[in-house]
Amino acid sequence: MRSMNYSMTRRNLLRGGTMLTASAFLSSTTSALAYDNHSTNSSPIRLGIASYTFRNFDADHLIGFMKELNTPYLNLKDVHLPMTPADQVAPRAAKFRDAGFKLTAAGTITFAKDEDDDIRMKFEYCKAAGIPLIIGAPTHQVLPRLEKFVKEYNIGVAIHNHGPEDKNFPSPLDVLAAVEKLDPRIGCCIDVGHTMRAGTDPVAAIRKAGPRVLDIHMKDLADGTKKESQVAVGDGVMPVPAIFKALIDIHYAGNVDLEYEIFPDNPMPGVIKSFAFMRGVLAGMGYKG
Amino acid sequence: MRSMNYSMTRRNLLRGGTMLTASAFLSSTTSALAYDNHSTNSSPIRLGIASYTFRNFDADHLIGFMKELNTPYLNLKDVHLPMTPADQVAPRAAKFRDAGFKLTAAGTITFAKDEDDDIRMKFEYCKAAGIPLIIGAPTHQVLPRLEKFVKEYNIGVAIHNHGPEDKNFPSPLDVLAAVEKLDPRIGCCIDVGHTMRAGTDPVAAIRKAGPRVLDIHMKDLADGTKKESQVAVGDGVMPVPAIFKALIDIHYAGNVDLEYEIFPDNPMPGVIKSFAFMRGVLAGMGYKG
Numbered sequence: 001m002r003s004m005n006y007s008m009t010r011r012n013l014l015r016g017g018t019m020l021t022a023s024a025f026l027s028s029t030t031s032a033l034a035y036d037n038h039s040t041n042s043s044p045i046r047l048g049i050a051s052y053t054f055r056n057f058d059a060d061h062l063i064g065f066m067k068e069l070n071t072p073y074l075n076l077k078d079v080h081l082p083m084t085p086a087d088q089v090a091p092r093a094a095k096f097r098d099a100g101f102k103l104t105a106a107g108t109i110t111f112a113k114d115e116d117d118d119i120r121m122k123f124e125y126c127k128a129a130g131i132p133l134i135i136g137a138p139t140h141q142v143l144p145r146l147e148k149f150v151k152e153y154n155i156g157v158a159i160h161n162h163g164p165e166d167k168n169f170p171s172p173l174d175v176l177a178a179v180e181k182l183d184p185r186i187g188c189c190i191d192v193g194h195t196m197r198a199g200t201d202p203v204a205a206i207r208k209a210g211p212r213v214l215d216i217h218m219k220d221l222a223d224g225t226k227k228e229s230q231v232a233v234g235d236g237v238m239p240v241p242a243i244f245k246a247l248i249d250i251h252y253a254g255n256v257d258l259e260y261e262i263f264p265d266n267p268m269p270g271v272i273k274s275f276a277f278m279r280g281v282l283a284g285m286g287y288k289g
Numbered sequence: 290m291r292s293m294n295y296s297m298t299r300r301n302l303l304r305g306g307t308m309l310t311a312s313a314f315l316s317s318t319t320s321a322l323a324y325d326n327h328s329t330n331s332s333p334i335r336l337g338i339a340s341y342t343f344r345n346f347d348a349d350h351l352i353g354f355m356k357e358l359n360t361p362y363l364n365l366k367d368v369h370l371p372m373t374p375a376d377q378v379a380p381r382a383a384k385f386r387d388a389g390f391k392l393t394a395a396g397t398i399t400f401a402k403d404e405d406d407d408i409r410m411k412f413e414y415c416k417a418a419g420i421p422l423i424i425g426a427p428t429h430q431v432l433p434r435l436e437k438f439v440k441e442y443n444i445g446v447a448i449h450n451h452g453p454e455d456k457n458f459p460s461p462l463d464v465l466a467a468v469e470k471l472d473p474r475i476g477c478c479i480d481v482g483h484t485m486r487a488g489t490d491p492v493a494a495i496r497k498a499g500p501r502v503l504d505i506h507m508k509d510l511a512d513g514t515k516k517e518s519q520v521a522v523g524d525g526v527m528p529v530p531a532i533f534k535a536l537i538d539i540h541y542a543g544n545v546d547l548e549y550e551i552f553p554d555n556p557m558p559g560v561i562k563s564f565a566f567m568r569g570v571l572a573g574m575g576y577k578g
Contacts, residue, residue, distance in 0.1 A: 235567055235574070241572050269558065276523055276562045280569020283523070283530050 043287035044248050046276055047072025048104055050217055050259035051080045053267050059092070063099045065268060069275055075105040075215070075257045083125045093129035104255050107135025108160050114142045123153045135160050135189045135215055139168050140178060147182050156185040158214035163194030163227065170205060171198035171218055172205040176212060187212035191259065192238060193219040196264075197227060203239055206246040213252055217259040218278070230262045232270040234277030241281050293524060296543040302351045302354055303453055306536035314490045320385040331535050332576035336361025336567055339506055339548035340369045342556050346382070352388045362422060364504070366535065372414045382418035382440055393544050394504055396424025397449050403431045422455050424449050424478045424504055430468060436471050444529065445474040452483030460487035461494040463499060476501035481506040482529060486516060492528055495535040505532075506548040507567070519551045523566030529568050
């Protein structure tokens with residue numbers, strides 16, 4: 001009995017074949033009963049890393065950190081997978097895959113130019129890397145052209161809201177209004193911290209966005225109005241259990257990627273604390289992470 | 290909105306008056322509804338520290354660590370509150386109280402001699418320190434004499450089970466059998482790790498012991514049969530949510546004290562991770578820690 005071990009489970013995930021089992025969706029009824037059998041339900045929430053967290057470290061260090069965190073889910077920033085030279089993108093992406101990781105998204109990638117060449121280069125980059133989703137920061141103007149590429153490449157675009165300072169998309173609600181009539185592969189990367197700072201309840205935003213939620217960037221704030229107040233997840237005001245519950249309710253199939261922007265030269269203590277808290281939340285909800 | 294901040298709440302607790310609010314008991318029905326109002330129920334589980342965790346550090350370092358962990362609940366080992374000289378016990382205890390801490394228990398204290406003098410000295414020590422509970426390691430023989438002192442001093446004794454190597458009390462079930470007819474202030478300090486290694490389900494033991502659970506020593510094991518396999522809480526096989534659920538169900542009014550025995554020269558990384566996980570579990574169950 002109790003032979004299922006959190007760490008071992010994650011290690012098995014890293015080895016391959018069974019990763020999809022972690023995404024099986026479970027009802028909240030099942031969750032309520034799970035205490036009685038010591039929480040043996042696989043978690044419907046996949047915890048990953050936005051590699052921007054480790055922007056001051058190279059790819060080898062990133063691989064080491066990911067292994068220490070026991071997660072295979074990686075949202076790669078270009079600092080860890082440069083866009084040029086183009087012929088190096090595929091082998092560099094392969095290095096991460098060979099290390100056991102699943103490349104879930106690339107970005108954040110800016111789309112400031114309403115030009116085919118600029119956009120095509122970025123979709124070719126993701127295609128070469130075998131990455132199915134772009135975390136994007138477009139202008140409103142570029143959206144129709146972006147949609148054309150989403151259809152041509154079958155690569156999604158999750159528009160990342162950046163809070164009150166973002167003149168294009170401060171809140172996921174701004175994203176939703178803009179993408180309503182576009183291809184369903186265009187949606188939101190809800191950054192819960194920037195969302196809260198924009199005055200939008202991240203839980204309500206998730207429930208409203210539903211199938212348009214394509215990615216989550218997770219962080220926490222000691223003060224929901226102040227960017228500089230970022231803390232480890234669990235130490236602030238972010239309603240993490242309600243966020244997870246909302247994601248489960250909308251049958252979210254994407255990832256929850258920690259984007260820990262503080263202490264860039266020594267992020268691991270806060271990252272480890274954040275992961276422990278989030279895994280605890282899932283355990284408390286009746287899931288085995 | 291969301292002005293309740295985890296850290297601030299704990300800081301307020303440290304300042305005094307409102308500590309008892311944390312012990313309000315909430316039904317599991319309340320817990321199930323708590324997601325909808327973003328988990329504003331105070332936690333019925335009080336997380337503390339068994340200072341044995343910091344045995345290689347002095348009292349000043351212990352105070353610093355406790356403040357970093359934002360918990361006021363302290364189960365003091367004699368390395369941090371020496372039994373002699375007797376006239377120094379009260380002022381040394383006052384130093385911890387002045388730093389904002391609640392001295393919940395002393396120990397583990399061994400009761401190997403069936404002699405009044407030895408036992409009285411240890412009860413006088415707790416009386417001088419104003420500590421209401423001894424975490425005890427007695428022999429079976431000494432129990433009747435121990436009970437006499439429990440009644441005289443109105444200081445409880447929570448018998449700490451030490452696993453298969455313990456010839457007196459390997460499991461809380463051995464404690465329960467021995468204390469059944471004794472004063473209700475004598476009961477169990479259930480060490481969940483040693484309990485599991487003794488082949489007893491800690492959740493079942495908590496439910497069986499009910500009002501005889503006077504303290505919990507929390508830890509986790511990668512392998513439930515191996516003492517050397519201790520890991521940070523959340524990284525092993527310990528059913529933490531089921532343990533918390535059982536404690537809430539029995540209306541447990543004591544503390545859950547982390548006893549992290551590994552890396553004695555650098556315990557904080559694992560202690561911080563353990564606390565983050567346990568606070569996450571409580572958040573996932575609908576409580577605000």
